[in-house]
Amino acid sequence: MTDSLTVPDYQHRTVLLDEAVDALELVGARASGTYVDGTFGRGGHSRLLLSRLAPEGRLIAFDKDPQAIATAEQINDPRFCIVHDSFATMADALAARGIHQVDGILLDLGISSPQVDDASRGFSFRQDGPLDMRMDTTRGMSAAEWVATAEQNHLEKVIRNYGEERFAFQIAKAIVARRAVEPISSTRQLAAIVANTVKSREKGKDPATRTFQAIRIFINQELEDLEAGLTAAYSMLAPGARMSVISFHSLEDRMVKQFLASKANVEQPDRRLPIRAVDLPQPLMKLITKIKPSDAEVSDNPRSRSAVLRVAERLGTPT
Numbered sequence: 001m002t003d004s005l006t007v008p009d010y011q012h013r014t015v016l017l018d019e020a021v022d023a024l025e026l027v028g029a030r031a032s033g034t035y036v037d038g039t040f041g042r043g044g045h046s047r048l049l050l051s052r053l054a055p056e057g058r059l060i061a062f063d064k065d066p067q068a069i070a071t072a073e074q075i076n077d078p079r080f081c082i083v084h085d086s087f088a089t090m091a092d093a094l095a096a097r098g099i100h101q102v103d104g105i106l107l108d109l110g111i112s113s114p115q116v117d118d119a120s121r122g123f124s125f126r127q128d129g130p131l132d133m134r135m136d137t138t139r140g141m142s143a144a145e146w147v148a149t150a151e152q153n154h155l156e157k158v159i160r161n162y163g164e165e166r167f168a169f170q171i172a173k174a175i176v177a178r179r180a181v182e183p184i185s186s187t188r189q190l191a192a193i194v195a196n197t198v199k200s201r202e203k204g205k206d207p208a209t210r211t212f213q214a215i216r217i218f219i220n221q222e223l224e225d226l227e228a229g230l231t232a233a234y235s236m237l238a239p240g241a242r243m244s245v246i247s248f249h250s251l252e253d254r255m256v257k258q259f260l261a262s263k264a265n266v267e268q269p270d271r272r273l274p275i276r277a278v279d280l281p282q283p284l285m286k287l288i289t290k291i292k293p294s295d296a297e298v299s300d301n302p303r304s305r306s307a308v309l310r311v312a313e314r315l316g317t318p319t
Contacts, residue, residue, distance in 0.1 A: 013113065014044025015304040019291050020244040021045060023311040024104035026052040033103030036094070036236070037061040038087030038229060040068050041112045043075065049106070050077055060094065062087040064136040064220070065115065088228035091235055101238040109226065110248035111135075111216065113303060123216060125191035125208040131184065133216045143215050144185050152176045162223070162251065163214030167198050171211055187212075213249065226252060230259045234285070237314035242288065246309045253308050260287060260312045285312045 024035065031054040037046045040063040049059050062083045063069055072082035083093050087107060094102070115135070116123050122132035122143060131144035147155070152172050160168035174197040175184065184190055191208040198207040217223060233243055243260075247253040263285035288311040293304040 013301045013304075014041070015108070015297070015301065015307045016246055016291065016293060016309045017044055017048060020106055020108070020246055020309055021048045021052065023244045023288065023291075023309070024049075024106065024242050026057075026104070030103055032056045033238075033241075034058040034060070034099055034101075036087075036090060036102050036105040036233070038090065038105060038107040038233070039063060039109065040072050040082060041065075041108060042068065042071055042114060045106050045108060046072070046075070046080070050075075050080060053079055055079075058099075060090075060097070060099070062090060062093070065112075066136065066138055067114065068112075086225045086229070088225040088232060090229065091232040094236060100236075101241075102236050103238055103241045105233045105237065105241075105243045107229065107233070107243070107245045109222075109246060109252050119187075122187050123212070125187055125194075125206055125212050128186055128188035131187055131190055133212075133219045135220045141219065143190075143219050144183070146219060147175060147184050147190070147215070148179055158218045159211050159214045161214070162217040163210035163212075164250070165210040165214065167200075170197050217251070223251060223255065226255055227259075230256065234259075234263065234314070239314055239316060242311060242313045244309060244311050246307055248306050248308075253310075256310050260285060260310060264312065283315055285314055287312050 026033075026035070026049065031052060035049055035053070035058070037049060037059060038061075040046055040061040046059060046061050053059060057079055059080050060083065061072060061080070062085055063072065064084070064086050066084070069082055069084045081097075083089075085093060094100070111123060115121050119127035119129035120132075122129050131142065131147065133143035134140050150158075155172035155175055156168045159165045159171055165171065171194055174193050175190075178184060178189075178193050184193070190211070191206075194208040194211045201207050237243060245256045247256050264283050264287045266283050289309075291309040291311075293307050298305045
């Protein structure tokens, strides 16, 4: 563990742990391959992957969160290394380590329980803390800084597009009105603004849920990272290698589903054209499975209820 950073002991339960790792099929010769955990978090998937890797296997993990990096640095295993960056950079990061194709990639998207439960990180509307929301606290603009300066139409666009919030206009207007009176610097302030604005509430869901999700996604460029990361992951997969991706909300899952489908369902030319079957465009990936948490897992860990695991396998020759 690094001397400069203490890692709080927050409970974290890795969602779809066995299912996501099982799907990569680390058996036989494949156990000697090179794998990527694109979102280390608190290391649940990485540790299980390491337990199944052969002595000559290799695992490279990525994470933007300094606390996750500090946790990863406690792993004393020559087969493992951690990269303090987004998985969107994996192609360049792996190439710098002499790796040009891998045998499996796992992406566990979204936010981890320790990040939510630590009030000082500013992700949770249930606890009061500084309005930060950065996964990488060493760089970038905090949520408070953005909320203080963003134009109303930009606030509205982010809250609507990333939070799928139908009251985005009203919330953006209320934020602008409040910041003219006082700085919005805490999670409790923002949550109260939303609660006072959204009069129609979804059953079992705090009215601030969608707004906090939207701002978090925007601040951390999560969808941009996901788009770049999926492309990079595909380019790095060896033929026969698999990708396991766990998403937690509809925006992520839609992107993953559409990306994998675009590789698996290749557009075919008009059947009336005289083209031999061998010359027809071939699928680039094969869709393997879609898995949701079991009732038992959801009962044990309610935060897993929205998770979706999608698995696909690379076909053909890597580009």
